[in-house]
Amino acid sequence: MCSPPRKKYGLTTTIIFSLSMIFVASSLNAQYIRFTKAYGKRYVYLSDVARYYGMRLRVGKKKCEMSSRYSQLSFTFNRRSGFINGVKVNFMNAPFFSRGRPFVSEHDFLLLIDPILRKGALHRHKLTTVMIDPGHGKQDTGAVGARYKEKNIALLIAKALKTRLKALGFKVVMTRSADKFPSLKDRTNSAEKLKPDIFISIHCNSAKSKAAHGIETYCMTPAGEASSSERTSQASKLRGNNHDKENARFAYEIQKNLIRATKANDRGMKFARFFVLKNINCPGVLVETGFLSNNAEEARLGYRSYRAKIVNGLVNGILAYKKATR
Ligand SMILES: [Zn+2]
Structure with missing residues (x-):
């Protein structure tokens, strides 16, 4: 409590x-x-x-x-x-x-x-180093659509985000920059070593229902509460809970700006105990940028121009969060 x-x-x-x-x-x-x-x-x-x-x-x-x-x-x-x-x-x-x-x-x-x-x-903190974590990699393809694989789309978005953030003066570190597979543990270890000020993990979604589409942004579930997809609470406080308030604001700013930039279906900001969110020691989010199982959304994710909109949303979300914690 x-x-x-x-x-x-x-x-x-x-x-x-x-x-x-x-x-x-x-x-x-x-x-x-x-x-x-x-x-x-x-x-x-x-x-x-x-x-x-x-x-x-x-x-x-x-x-x-x-x-x-x-x-x-x-x-x-x-x-x-x-x-x-x-x-x-x-x-x-x-x-x-x-x-x-x-x-x-x-x-x-x-x-x-x-x-x-x-x-x-919110706690005020400096925001100079951003860690970008493109989900999956190599043998771990993540979601597979009719044409694209999650590992590749996530990397394309991450690289474009890195370029934009560097141009704005941020220091950017990546958990992977090529089709490699750092384990989930490797990803959180590099976050521990490189001490970024914020962490952002990039993914694509998939669902049984081909109709499901849209964007959702996750942050770590606070101790004693149930994640958004669950009903039962978990009491334990983990490292990822050191920044509950900042996590929530960060996820809100990212979701808000992503929807504004892409006009995609707003699936909301949500709570989950994903491994990378459980173990990081800085404010962090995991973004599901769209469904590869939905034909129209998969096609959009394949266009550089649509991915640029996603990147715009992510950049604006990071800047809004930076302003809020300055
Ligand atoms: Zn994923």
């Missing part, structure tokens, strides 16, 4: 659901965010969260929205997917509605919403 940033969000009290308590407590100062326990986890009052940010909260039967001039968040009760500023996000726990009040989990507030809405939630 993470410890709440005392100075920033003040007193928390466990309260029992009751109308009188809610009425009394609602007159508390805006910086106080109350929580309650449900489903074995801590959930905060979304009305308190909205007040904390000075945002308006509109509550409907199935959804609620929190908005200000700068930001807009949309929650659907009992569903994990929602939107932050138009970008699809996957909450660690489904928000819910009880006795006239909407709730979000404390981890979703502290480790997902707050790092995206508020720069002050």
